[in-house]
Amino acid sequence: MRVLSGIQPTGNLHLGNYLGAIRNWVKMQDEMDAQSQCFFFLADMHSITVHEGREQRLTNVREMAAALVACGIDPDRSVLFNQARVPAHAELCWLLNGTARIGWLNRMTQFKDKAGKNREGASIGLYVYPVLQAADVLLYQATHVPVGEDQKQHLELTRDIAIKFNTDFEREVFTLPDPIIPKETARIMSLRDGSAKMSKSDPSDQSRINLTDDNDTIAQKVRKAKTDPEPLPSEAKGLEGRPEAQNLVGIYAAMAGMSADAVCAQFAGQGFGAFKPALADLLVSTLAPIRDRYVALKDDHAALDDILRKGAEKAAAAAEPTLRAAYDAMGLMR
Numbered sequence: 001m002r003v004l005s006g007i008q009p010t011g012n013l014h015l016g017n018y019l020g021a022i023r024n025w026v027k028m029q030d031e032m033d034a035q036s037q038c039f040f041f042l043a044d045m046h047s048i049t050v051h052e053g054r055e056q057r058l059t060n061v062r063e064m065a066a067a068l069v070a071c072g073i074d075p076d077r078s079v080l081f082n083q084a085r086v087p088a089h090a091e092l093c094w095l096l097n098g099t100a101r102i103g104w105l106n107r108m109t110q111f112k113d114k115a116g117k118n119r120e121g122a123s124i125g126l127y128v129y130p131v132l133q134a135a136d137v138l139l140y141q142a143t144h145v146p147v148g149e150d151q152k153q154h155l156e157l158t159r160d161i162a163i164k165f166n167t168d169f170e171r172e173v174f175t176l177p178d179p180i181i182p183k184e185t186a187r188i189m190s191l192r193d194g195s196a197k198m199s200k201s202d203p204s205d206q207s208r209i210n211l212t213d214d215n216d217t218i219a220q221k222v223r224k225a226k227t228d229p230e231p232l233p234s235e236a237k238g239l240e241g242r243p244e245a246q247n248l249v250g251i252y253a254a255m256a257g258m259s260a261d262a263v264c265a266q267f268a269g270q271g272f273g274a275f276k277p278a279l280a281d282l283l284v285s286t287l288a289p290i291r292d293r294y295v296a297l298k299d300d301h302a303a304l305d306d307i308l309r310k311g312a313e314k315a316a317a318a319a320e321p322t323l324r325a326a327y328d329a330m331g332l333m334r
């Protein structure tokens with residue numbers, strides 16, 4: 001088993017990232033057997049599609065590395081690195097540009113969302129973004145890719161690119177990866193709008209819980225989260241048509257390791273005035289230790305750079321055979 005996943009180092013790690021992806025990364029790392037390997041990386045080459053100054057980007061990469069370690073990614077057991085340090089990603093992306101079809105990229109919903117109305121003004125990088133993501137995954141012959149629901153389409157494209165490349169060049173150069181998407185926490189929604197996903201790019205900080213928020217901020221954001229005036233139902237199916245309530249119950253269930261039905265049974269008939277403080281306490285008890293580890297790590301640039309550099313050396317060595325096979329299959333002499 002080869003596990004691989006990445007995160008963009010833009011802004012803070014939030015609860016959606018944690019429950020949708022990172023918690024699963026840590027679980028897969030902790031359950032790994034001797035034959036398996038985990039690769040986790042900061043997609044800083046992807047982050048060029050969001051304009052940021054030099055200092056900000058340097059800070060973001062280190063802070064995200066610190067956040068992943070604080071969440072439980074262990075650089076001694078998993079290969080943790082930043083993409084820019086492993087040029088094979090950019091190289092394979094270029095080779096795959098010969099295989100990926102414009103029609104396939106035109107269907108990518110993330111591109112449509114991020115480009116917005118001004119499609120002509122979007123960068124080429126934003127358009128080609130999913131090809132670089134395919135390169136990230138295929139380079140390591142990843143078999144399992146733990147991600148949230150919003151990455152599903154990118155993973156399907158990755159498989160399409162791999163199948164076409166293997167077929168066109170008549171060699172099994174790439175392994176087809178499977179996305180691992182947690183059922184209950186695949187899509188954590190904004191605290192302000194139950195129809196929008198929790199996101200780093202939402203201009204309202206009230207819409208998300210950041211892993212760096214202090215206890216009072218967490219409690220205040222939960223208190224102000226949008227809800228409806230109805231009490232909690234006795235079963236989860238009573239939450240249908242109540243997206244905000246469903247989201248908060250889902251977050252509680254995920255944090256407590258309970259089913260949504262069990263959470264509803266526990267709070268049946270109570271209003272959000274009673275439920276929200278319980279949810280805030282639960283969030284604080286899990287997130288406070290992560291935040292404390294993060295604060296202790298984030299300014300130790302030497303230690304973080306050392307982790308990322310060593311990770312990149314291991315990643316580059318693991319990527320090299322696939323990169324060589326791809327060049328060779330295409331008849332490109334290196």
Ligand code: TYM
Pocket residue numbers: 004005006007008009016017018019020021022043046132133136137145146147148149150151185186187188189197198199
């Ligand atoms: P990114 O940085 O947007 O998000 C990192 C991970 O968090 C998940 N996620 C969520 N899950 C549930 N609910 C939410 N509200 C939520 N918001 C984010 C994402 O699904 C993701 O798993 N393109 C990727 C980074 C990437 C990558 C890769 C991932 C680059 N190369 C190769 C996997 C494999 C991205 O922007 O994720």
